[in-house]
Amino acid sequence: MADESRRKVVLKKDPLDGILSYCKMKHPNEGILILKGKSKKGIITIDSLVIPPFSYGGQTFAGFPHSFLPFDLSYVGIVHSHPTGPADPSITDMQNFFGLVSLIVKSPYENSEDIFAWDSDGNSLEIIFEN
Known part of the structure; x- marks a missing residue:
């Protein structure tokens, strides 16, 4: 539990x-x-992005078939947008959790204040924004 409380995301x-x-x-x-x-000692560092193959989305959902992903140990999670409403994870978001962290971005997608990080239990994680 002590480890979980120290877990942070570097973006x-x-x-x-x-x-x-x-x-x-x-x-x-x-x-x-x-x-x-990569993830090391509770620090998850995000340094790049991938558009998932065959991804799909609508006004209230987004996803992709995991079976088409190549094996890659550098995948640390997913990010998706919430065009309306808060950036809290839904039940569906939690059931489709992938990796170590889930970022949710709320509209209007202007800056770092619109991005939130969650762990697989739905706990908020601190995000450190780096150049």
Whole structure:
């Protein structure tokens, strides 16, 4: 439990910009991306993004078939947008949790204040934004 309370997410500038741009492009539909990076001693560092193959989305959902993903140990989670409402994870979000972290971006996707991180139990994680 002590480890869990120290877990943090470091989001580099390039993926931050890519996330915000992608969410704006997909709006008013949800967008979904795979987060790539590494995890060490409770620090999850996100340094790049992948558009999942055969991803799909609508105004209230986004997803992708996991079976088409190549095996890659650098996948650390997913990010998706919530075009309306809060950035809290839904039951469906939690049932489809992938990796170590889930980022949710709420509209209007303007800056880091619109991005929130969650663990697989639905607990909020601190995000550190890095250049």
